[in-house]
Amino acid sequence: MRLGLAARIGDDLRRELRVRRHSRLPPGSLAPSWSNTRRIISDPLGLLLEHERRFGPVFTIRLLHEPIVWAIGAEANHQILVGEFDAFQWREGRFADLWPLLGDGLLNTDGPYHRDFRMLLLPAFQRDHIASVAETMVDQAVAAAESLRDGQVIELYRWVRELALRIALRALLGIDADARREHELASAFEASLAIHGEPVPLQMLAGPGTPRARAIAAQRTLDRAVRDEIDRRRRSGDPGGGVLGLLLTATDGDGRPLGTRCVRDHAITLLFAGHDTTTTTFTFLTHELGRNPRARDAVEHELDSVLGTRRAAADELDGRALPVLERSLKETLRRYPAAWVGPRRTTRDVTLAGVRVPAQIGVHYSSWATHHLPQLYPDPFRFEPDRFLPEREAALPRGAYVPFGGGSRMCLGKRFGEYELRALACTLYRRVRLEPLSTDEPRIATTPTLGPRGGLRFLVRAR
Numbered sequence: 001m002r003l004g005l006a007a008r009i010g011d012d013l014r015r016e017l018r019v020r021r022h023s024r025l026p027p028g029s030l031a032p033s034w035s036n037t038r039r040i041i042s043d044p045l046g047l048l049l050e051h052e053r054r055f056g057p058v059f060t061i062r063l064l065h066e067p068i069v070w071a072i073g074a075e076a077n078h079q080i081l082v083g084e085f086d087a088f089q090w091r092e093g094r095f096a097d098l099w100p101l102l103g104d105g106l107l108n109t110d111g112p113y114h115r116d117f118r119m120l121l122l123p124a125f126q127r128d129h130i131a132s133v134a135e136t137m138v139d140q141a142v143a144a145a146e147s148l149r150d151g152q153v154i155e156l157y158r159w160v161r162e163l164a165l166r167i168a169l170r171a172l173l174g175i176d177a178d179a180r181r182e183h184e185l186a187s188a189f190e191a192s193l194a195i196h197g198e199p200v201p202l203q204m205l206a207g208p209g210t211p212r213a214r215a216i217a218a219q220r221t222l223d224r225a226v227r228d229e230i231d232r233r234r235r236s237g238d239p240g241g242g243v244l245g246l247l248l249t250a251t252d253g254d255g256r257p258l259g260t261r262c263v264r265d266h267a268i269t270l271l272f273a274g275h276d277t278t279t280t281t282f283t284f285l286t287h288e289l290g291r292n293p294r295a296r297d298a299v300e301h302e303l304d305s306v307l308g309t310r311r312a313a314a315d316e317l318d319g320r321a322l323p324v325l326e327r328s329l330k331e332t333l334r335r336y337p338a339a340w341v342g343p344r345r346t347t348r349d350v351t352l353a354g355v356r357v358p359a360q361i362g363v364h365y366s367s368w369a370t371h372h373l374p375q376l377y378p379d380p381f382r383f384e385p386d387r388f389l390p391e392r393e394a395a396l397p398r399g400a401y402v403p404f405g406g407g408s409r410m411c412l413g414k415r416f417g418e419y420e421l422r423a424l425a426c427t428l429y430r431r432v433r434l435e436p437l438s439t440d441e442p443r444i445a446t447t448p449t450l451g452p453r454g455g456l457r458f459l460v461r462a463r
């Protein structure tokens with residue numbers, strides 16, 4: 001059920017009253033606080049780490065009107081993701097303002113509906129299939145790299161975003177669009193998401209000319225473009241490849257083809273889940289290598305000695321062939337886990353890291369905060385790929401490193417994302433060195449994935 005803003009707030013307040021009649025919330029900042037609400041947007045990591053130090057691994061922060069329980073640390077993560085998995089629901093915990101865009105895809109659903117669709121989509125994410133689309137990833141990366149010129153300055157976040165969208169349309173959805181249709185799809189998708197980059201008060205405004213009105217119009221265009229693609233494939237009798245092909249050949253419990261709305265929701269959800277995550281990870285990886293010359297030299301040396309001047313083959317993108325690059329990638333995902341927060345709602349009382357949490361409460365785990373606990377990662381703000389040397393990685397407790405979540409709802413696109421990141425790194429870093437114009441700690445935006453606020457600019461140097 002989708003509620004309007006006022007109805008949702010009323011619903012949340014009534015629910016809190018019911019909960020607090022018979023239970024206590026974990027300690028923390030329970031009073032309404034505009035400063036905490038603002039800080040969860042401007043400096044979430046600082047706010048969470050401060051609360052963890054003051055109140056321990058499980059604490060409450062009231063955000064706007066709603067108390068949210070945060071669970072930070074290896075033990076609580078493992079309980080939420082694996083041990084006490086059945087005490088949580090995703091749908092009621094997800095960011096409600098993304099519902100109109102995502103519909104009923106994997107990120108928003110629970111129970112048998114979710115499980116059946118995850119099973120249906122799984123073949124598109126298995127090793128053999130990903131290896132078969134890795135060539136497309138490298139092709140697109142090579143074409144993009146060839147457009148770079150020595151001495152050029154690029155805003156890398158936007159540059160990779162366009163490239164990642166082209167890769168996702170082809171290698172994920174199986175859409176082999178001409179340039180015009182590709183541009184139409186890509187710009188409608190970006191415009192539907194642009195509202196999340198606006199300040200929160202502006203996001204809430206309704207009426208002509210507002211970011212919300214623009215988002216709704218863009219979403220209509222996107223829906224039309226995806227529906228046209230689905231109709232085109234249905235009319236031609238050829239379901240085509242990629243995830244769209246899978247969905248178009250599937251049937252429901254009664255043997256009927258899936259409805260257009262259902263196919264659209266799953267396709268858009270995958271595009272959303274897979275696009276910005278890889279984009280920001282690659283941007284942050286390049287930034288960290290740029291300001292850590294020793295780590296960068298080690299990666300370049302490995303690429304030169306393993307690949308020389310040839311392009312990477314699909315089986316060299318599986319994570320084993322280039323261990324130095326792999327450690328830098330893991331460290332990037334520690335410092336900047338794109339999906340930094342996992343929102344849920346409890347379906348029953350549950351004990352997390354020794355703290356009782358009542359049923360019907362919003363609970364968020366945060367990989368980002370956990371990855372910056374000094375008890376797990378000494379000097380946590382330092383970029384140090386050697387933390388992921390095999391023996392050091394093996395010594396980390398369960399739940400300490402969760403950039404892809406874990407358990408039965410672990411990121412479905414993990415392998416796709418990892419292959420894509422390696423394809424981009426192998427292709428670009430072999431041809432060019434990207435030197436950051438600023439080596440400062442990047443300013444972070446959460447819109448809703450972690451990204452560099454205002455982008456990151458690099459000078460292209462031919463290698």
Ligand code: HEM
Pocket residue numbers: 106107118172269270273274275277278281333337338339341342343402403404405406408409410411412413414416417418
């Ligand atoms: C570096 C890249 C990526 C990162 C860091 C990442 C991270 C995550 C995380 C942390 C979750 C679980 C969130 C939670 O527990 O609340 C998740 C779920 C998911 N991701 Fe990713 N992701 C990445 C790439 C991708 C890609 C490329 C795709 C698709 C092609 C994708 C599709 C999904 C889907 C469908 C889910 C929901 C799975 C389910 O509930 O069954 N992700 N991702």
